[in-house]
Amino acid sequence: MQVLSVRNLNRRFGAITVAQDLSFDAAMGECLGIIGPNGAGKTSIFNMLTGNLKPQDGTITLDGRDVTGASPHSRTLAGLGRTYQVPQPFGQLTAYENVLAAAAFGGKAGDGAEARARSVLDRTGLAARADKPAGSLPLLDRKRLELARAMALQPRLLLLDEIAGGLTEAEVGELVALIRELKPDVAMVWIEHVTHALSAVADRILAINFGAEIASGLPDAVMRDPAVLEIYMGAVIDVPA
Ligand SMILES: Nc1ncnc2c1ncn2[C@@H]1O[C@H](COP(=O)(O)OP(=O)(O)OP(=O)(O)O)[C@@H](O)[C@H]1O
Numbered sequence: 001m002q003v004l005s006v007r008n009l010n011r012r013f014g015a016i017t018v019a020q021d022l023s024f025d026a027a028m029g030e031c032l033g034i035i036g037p038n039g040a041g042k043t044s045i046f047n048m049l050t051g052n053l054k055p056q057d058g059t060i061t062l063d064g065r066d067v068t069g070a071s072p073h074s075r076t077l078a079g080l081g082r083t084y085q086v087p088q089p090f091g092q093l094t095a096y097e098n099v100l101a102a103a104a105f106g107g108k109a110g111d112g113a114e115a116r117a118r119s120v121l122d123r124t125g126l127a128a129r130a131d132k133p134a135g136s137l138p139l140l141d142r143k144r145l146e147l148a149r150a151m152a153l154q155p156r157l158l159l160l161d162e163i164a165g166g167l168t169e170a171e172v173g174e175l176v177a178l179i180r181e182l183k184p185d186v187a188m189v190w191i192e193h194v195t196h197a198l199s200a201v202a203d204r205i206l207a208i209n210f211g212a213e214i215a216s217g218l219p220d221a222v223m224r225d226p227a228v229l230e231i232y233m234g235a236v237i238d239v240p241a
């Protein structure tokens with residue numbers, strides 16, 4: 001079942017194009033990867049999906065409902081969760097309190113938010129660190145917490161923005177295993193520079209440059225596409241040392 005459908009998305013900032021006639025979809029249980037060099041427009045595309053940035057043209061459909069003009073708040077309630085390129089927990093609050101705040105979002109007292117928060121902490125491997133201040137957690141756990149906060153909203157669509165950045169190879173492996181476990185329950189769109197991690201999870205990849213599609217299809221084919229190779233050979237990307 002198609003959860004996200006984007007058609008002919010367009011957006012410029014003056015001379016900079018961040019989306020040029022982009023169309024893509026994500027179905028329940030599926031992961032669409034998005035790659036492209038720094039400044040290609042990837043995060044801006046997420047900001048349009050979440051309602052934080054208005055497209056100049058195009059439509060965004062969530063579960064068959066046109067949300068192109070809908071507020072970020074209403075999209076969250078409609079089932080959109082995201083993680084941020086720079087993790088943004090409430091640093092003084094514990095991991096549990098951070099997840100509880102997300103679990104309770106839009107809900108009522110007594111609707112099971114506490115149990116939901118505990119269950120998401122379990123699922124993301126954070127149960128043992130639940131009572132630690134979020135700001136004191138090591139990077140991999142802060143990434144787990146980003147996932148936990150997004151999953152606590154019980155999203156239908158999960159947007160991941162460069163969640164693998166800055167981790168060691170072993171940590172990337174752990175994160176990939178966790179993302180694979182979450183994948184059946186959501187439609188996922190994952191922006192990532194750590195392309196081997198992305199290729200291990202994504203069903204399809206969309207490559208963009210200057211906001212425009214340069215290749216799309218199966219991960220292996222996209223990673224071998226001459227237009228993609230040309231950009232990645234000349235770009236600084238997060239490859240393990
Ligand atoms: N609100 C804004 N106003 C003006 N320019 C912006 C705005 N937001 C982003 N840009 C510009 O749009 C371009 C794309 O930015 P964006 O953050 O979407 O790139 P990105 O593909 O996510 O890059 P990275 O891989 O570095 O995260 C950049 O040149 C950026 O400076």
Ligand SMILES: [Mg+2]
Binds near residue numbers: 043044085
């Ligand atoms: Mg970005």
